[in-house]
Amino acid sequence: xxxxxxxxxxxxxxxxxxxxxxxxxxxxxxxxxxxxxxxxxxxxxxxxxxxxxxxxxxxxxxxxxxxxxxxxxxxxxxxxxxxxxxxxxxxxxxxxxxxxxxxxxxxxxxxxxxxxxxxxxxxxxxxxxxxxxxxxxxxxxxxxxxxxxxxxxxxxxxxxxxxxxxxxxxxxxxxxxxxxxxxxxxxxxxxxxxxxxxxxxxxxxxxxxxxxxxxxxxxxxxxxxxxxxxxxxxxxxxxxxxxxxxxxxxxxxxxxxxxxxxxxxxxxxxxxxxxxxxxxxxxxxxxxxxxxxxxxxxxxxxxxxxxxxxxxxxxxxxxxxxxxxxxxxxxxxxxxxxxxxxxxxxxxxxxxxxxxxxxxxxxxxxxxxxxxxxxxxxxxxxxxxxxxxxxxxxxxxxxxxxxxxxxxxxxxxxxxxxxxxxxxxxxxxxxxxxxxxxxxxxxxxxxxxxxxxxxxxxxxxxxxxxxxxxxxxx
Amino acid sequence: xxxxxxxxxxxxxxxxxxxxxxxxxxxxxxxxxxxxxxxxxxxxxxxxxxxxxxxxxxxxxxxxxxxxxxxxxxxxxxxxxxxxxxxxxxxxxxxxxxxxxxxxxxxxxxxxxxxxxxxxxxxxxxxxxxxxxxxxxxxxxxxxxxxxxxxxxxxxxxxxxxxxxxxxxxxxxxxxxxxxxxxxxxxxxxxxxxxxxxxxxxxxxxxxxxxxxxxxxxxxxxxxxxxxxxxxxxxxxxxxxxxxxxxxxxxxxxxxxxxxxxxxxxxxxxxxxxxxxxxxxxxxxxxxxxxxxxxxxxxxxxxxxxxxxxxxxxxxxxxxxxxxxxxxxxxxxxxxxxxxxxxxxxxxxxxxxxxxxxxxxxxxxxxxxxxxxxxxxxxxxxxxxxxxxxxxxxxxxxxxxxxxxxxxxxxxxxxxxxxxxxxxxxxxxxxxxxxxxxxxxxxxxxxxxxxxxxxxxxxxxxxxxxxxxxxxxxx
Numbered sequence: 001x002x003x004x005x006x007x008x009x010x011x012x013x014x015x016x017x018x019x020x021x022x023x024x025x026x027x028x029x030x031x032x033x034x035x036x037x038x039x040x041x042x043x044x045x046x047x048x049x050x051x052x053x054x055x056x057x058x059x060x061x062x063x064x065x066x067x068x069x070x071x072x073x074x075x076x077x078x079x080x081x082x083x084x085x086x087x088x089x090x091x092x093x094x095x096x097x098x099x100x101x102x103x104x105x106x107x108x109x110x111x112x113x114x115x116x117x118x119x120x121x122x123x124x125x126x127x128x129x130x131x132x133x134x135x136x137x138x139x140x141x142x143x144x145x146x147x148x149x150x151x152x153x154x155x156x157x158x159x160x161x162x163x164x165x166x167x168x169x170x171x172x173x174x175x176x177x178x179x180x181x182x183x184x185x186x187x188x189x190x191x192x193x194x195x196x197x198x199x200x201x202x203x204x205x206x207x208x209x210x211x212x213x214x215x216x217x218x219x220x221x222x223x224x225x226x227x228x229x230x231x232x233x234x235x236x237x238x239x240x241x242x243x244x245x246x247x248x249x250x251x252x253x254x255x256x257x258x259x260x261x262x263x264x265x266x267x268x269x270x271x272x273x274x275x276x277x278x279x280x281x282x283x284x285x286x287x288x289x290x291x292x293x294x295x296x297x298x299x300x301x302x303x304x305x306x307x308x309x310x311x312x313x314x315x316x317x318x319x320x321x322x323x324x325x326x327x328x329x330x331x332x333x334x335x336x337x338x339x340x341x342x343x344x345x346x347x348x349x350x351x352x353x354x355x356x357x358x359x360x361x362x363x364x365x366x367x368x369x370x371x372x373x374x375x376x377x378x379x380x381x382x383x384x385x386x387x388x389x390x391x392x393x394x395x396x397x398x399x400x401x402x403x404x405x406x407x408x409x410x411x412x413x414x415x416x417x418x419x420x421x422x423x424x425x426x427x428x429x430x431x432x433x434x435x436x437x438x439x440x441x442x443x444x445x446x447x448x449x450x451x452x453x454x455x456x457x458x459x460x461x462x463x464x465x466x467x468x469x470x471x472x473x474x
Numbered sequence: 475x476x477x478x479x480x481x482x483x484x485x486x487x488x489x490x491x492x493x494x495x496x497x498x499x500x501x502x503x504x505x506x507x508x509x510x511x512x513x514x515x516x517x518x519x520x521x522x523x524x525x526x527x528x529x530x531x532x533x534x535x536x537x538x539x540x541x542x543x544x545x546x547x548x549x550x551x552x553x554x555x556x557x558x559x560x561x562x563x564x565x566x567x568x569x570x571x572x573x574x575x576x577x578x579x580x581x582x583x584x585x586x587x588x589x590x591x592x593x594x595x596x597x598x599x600x601x602x603x604x605x606x607x608x609x610x611x612x613x614x615x616x617x618x619x620x621x622x623x624x625x626x627x628x629x630x631x632x633x634x635x636x637x638x639x640x641x642x643x644x645x646x647x648x649x650x651x652x653x654x655x656x657x658x659x660x661x662x663x664x665x666x667x668x669x670x671x672x673x674x675x676x677x678x679x680x681x682x683x684x685x686x687x688x689x690x691x692x693x694x695x696x697x698x699x700x701x702x703x704x705x706x707x708x709x710x711x712x713x714x715x716x717x718x719x720x721x722x723x724x725x726x727x728x729x730x731x732x733x734x735x736x737x738x739x740x741x742x743x744x745x746x747x748x749x750x751x752x753x754x755x756x757x758x759x760x761x762x763x764x765x766x767x768x769x770x771x772x773x774x775x776x777x778x779x780x781x782x783x784x785x786x787x788x789x790x791x792x793x794x795x796x797x798x799x800x801x802x803x804x805x806x807x808x809x810x811x812x813x814x815x816x817x818x819x820x821x822x823x824x825x826x827x828x829x830x831x832x833x834x835x836x837x838x839x840x841x842x843x844x845x846x847x848x849x850x851x852x853x854x855x856x857x858x859x860x861x862x863x864x865x866x867x868x869x870x871x872x873x874x875x876x877x878x879x880x881x882x883x884x885x886x887x888x889x890x891x892x893x894x895x896x897x898x899x900x901x902x903x904x905x906x907x908x909x910x911x912x913x914x915x916x917x918x919x920x921x922x923x924x925x926x927x928x929x930x931x932x933x934x935x936x937x938x939x940x941x942x943x944x945x946x947x948x949x
Contacts, residue, residue, distance in 0.1 A: 075521075076520065076521045082520070084520070089520070092520070094519070094520070094521070095514065095519070096514050096519075096522075098521055193521075193523065194521065194522070194523050195521040195522070196521050197520040197521045198520075198521070198755075200754070201754035201755045202754035228525065229523055229525055230523050231523065231524070231525055231526065231755065231756050231757055232755070232756075232757060308751060309751075309754055311555075311749075312553050312555050312564075312565055312749070312751070315555060315557065315563070315564030315565060316518045316520070316562065316563045316564045317520075318557060318559075318564055320559045320620065321517060321518070321519075321562065322519070331557075331558070331559050331618075332557065335557050355749065358555070358749035358750075358751055359747050359749060360747045360749070363749075363750075363751070367751055
């Protein structure tokens with residue numbers, strides 16, 4: 001992005017031209033890929049022309065002023081419909097911008113459109129969208145991953161230079177891995193969630209997806225920081241771009257948890273990740289085998305918490321104030337009919353599960369127990385991060401699967417096997433492309449670190465990325 | 475003799491007098507255009523997040539301190555999930571598991587004895603919106619509209635232990651609680667505007683039994699009178715059920731004010747499961763060190779303290795002191811008059827009589843003007859039965875009490891010689907009656923007094939008239 005910024009700065013290209021390029025690309029590629037639910041081309045062009053006028057006056061809002069972005073469609077955009085890929089909100093137009101949208105607008109970024117996702121971010125393939133599945137740009141028969149599948153695919157297909165996603169159990173990192181882009185789930189509380197349609201507030205985070213580590217860091221620097229409107233992020237810290245230095249990896253203690261390399265891991269993925277670990281070692285990192293024994297319980301814990309919180313967060317979609325409404329003689333029937341008509345099957349499934357685990361009779365057995373296990377997971381992760389500076393794992397056990405391949409919800413839930421841990425413990429986690437499998441599908445490697453130590457993740461990922469590029473160039 | 479002990483516990487919702495709502499900056503002013511005081515947060519729009527109003531926490535702590543509660547340094551918010559059109563998020567943010575204040579009490583006089591009702595807990599929560607039905611009630615309405623101005627106004631819920639023994643006591647407790655909340659200024663406690671609402675739990679148990687009976691929850695108690703009447707009705711209804719050897723059904727009942735009876739709403743079987751769980755959008759509420767002490771220092775003199783001070787310092791009776799405590803505007807006048815040197819009972823005499831009626835209609839007189847009135851009574855310029863007339867004039871003119879009396883010529887006729895002569899005339903004009911009086915028909919005495927007073931147009935000092943008349947009549 002530095003190159004683009006320099007071109008804009010030198011006025012060798014205008015923002016309008018840049019946005020037009022992306023819009024043309026969207027027009028060409030998106031009919032196949034379906035990364036976007038809504039393309040806001042006209043508005044993006046108007047914003048681009050504003051950016052050009054600012055540049056002409058020497059009043060650029062930031063070095064990135066005029067570089068467009070795509071936004072996941074569960075992030076509120078004022079005046080631009082925000083559907084959450086649900087029939088329920090198909091016509092819903094927010095009256096306010098999410099904090100992260102405000103932030104990117106303040107930096108001058110035109111918004112190209114809203115990207116596809118699993119309905120209300122519930123899923124790992126973007127197949128559960130009321131607006132059709134998003135296809136993987138590397139193989140149109142395969143999924144882009146999810147839930148931020150649209151954002152990952154848009155970036156991978158060159159339909160957007162970067163994008164915003166949300167991550168509750170892996171929803172940025174897994175599609176980033178499947179599509180071969182960089183994705184960061186920041187520390188819980190580092191980025192304001194204000195205006196992001198909640199799935200599970202105790203786990204949700206907004207983060208960047210980009211083609212390279214530096215771009216992801218640049219976008220992250222626009223997002224991070226305290227926001228009064230999100231009580232959880234009020235103690236956050238801003239993020240400034242680091243000095244990129246391959247030497248910063250030297251002496252880093254990198255933990256490799258054995259639980260992430262067991263059965264179920266695709267050997268090709270394992271091989272690629274091991275190759276990257278080798279690179280880290282060559283760069284001076286000290287690899288250390290560690291144990292994260294609690295990861296065995298991560299998926300069950302995650303599902304209990306996410307369904308419980310989601311069942312409550314989605315209760316507001318009752319047809320009274322906005323969204324889908326099916327008229328009925330009394331309000332209870334109206335609620336039921338509106339929700340039945342507006343929600344897809346996965347959403348209904350999770351609401352039922354969540355309602356069950358919170359019910360008076362089951363609360364102790366499920367929700368309370370999940371909270372206890374979550375505390376154990378947090379202890380386990382904290383303990384590990386005392387021994388090592390970084391934890392490195394595969395992002396996913398496998399590369400992108402075929403559309404329609406996973407028919408059993410439980411199978412789909414296992415997509416988060418390596419990613420949910422970071423959400424449950426609140427630590428930052430980044431997925432970096434690390435080679436491809438024999439079918440040419442991207443593989444992702446995951447870096448996890450201590451709370452608020454995103455910089456270290458970026459540095460390590462950057463170092464690996466640079467050695468990979470050198471390898472490609474050679 | 476009653477056969478049962480009545481056991482009553484109350485749950486009181488109090489709207490706090492903060493300028494803005496509990497989780498957003500919207501105004502809390504009552505009576506605005508429907509839906510003019512709303513924002514994405516209190517409308518529960520997707521993605522909006524709550525942000526706790528510190529002033530509401532302060533007021534809740536203040537109420538907790540005034541009610542002798544333990545204030546918890548760490549408390550937490552929880553979600554109470556249920557569907558209703560007036561509830562924008564389909565959950566209410568409340569404090570179910572770890573409330574801000576627990577284990578307090580309120581002391582108050584019930585009859586002649588000091589009663590103490592335990593406060594189990596006080597917690598913060600948000601108010602819902604308001605349904606406006608197109609017809610007379612929800613049943614016969616074609617449609618209903620929702621006004622969300624009220625949604626998100628901060629409430630405290632005060633829960634008492636089942637300590638209250640009668641409907642009358644419940645009413646007195648609630649009155650005293652309201653007074654306390656007014657004293658500390660955290661709420662305007664207007665039952666008619668819904669800023670003070672009360673639900674009651676009532677059960678009966680055999681006299682002296684230690685085991686509580688099945689309780690019934692009473693709702694829609696919109697006034698102190700309704701609270702007492704509904705409880706009285708329910709006490710009798712449950713007594714009759716138990717007399718028949720039947721069991722009371724655990725249920726919620728609503729008070730029908732018009733018909734004067736309680737009606738079943740829903741039984742325990744169809745009670746809602748609120749699926750409480752910790753509110754993930756808010757961190758734990760952690761009070762900063764020293765804050766509770768700061769708030770404590772802002773608590774003014776409370777009703778019970780004031781009551782004993784009035785009794786002690788001004789020598790007022792319990793009845794008088796209670797009046798001044800319950801009506802602090804009158805209490806303040808009493809204190810000012812006392813500060814000017816007037817005896818408390820004198821001030822009470824004046825303020826609690828005719829003055830109270832007039833002042834409620836027309837507003838208060840200044841303590842100086844009231845002192846002027848006490849002064850001319852003291853001086854004997856008027857007699858005490860003329861006080862009402864002078865008061866009436868004080869409300870209508872700018873003249874002082876003395877000026878009014880002089881201008882109207884209302885001063886007491888206290889000239890002994892003049893009165894002596896007048897009495898002489900009266901007696902001479904009624905020789906026959908004087909004879910009868912002297913023969914023992916003593917009830918005629920009043921007639922003579924009346925004649926004298928009439929002759930002086932009521933201005934004669936009654937004491938002097940009595941003295942002289944008795945001497946003349948030789949009794």
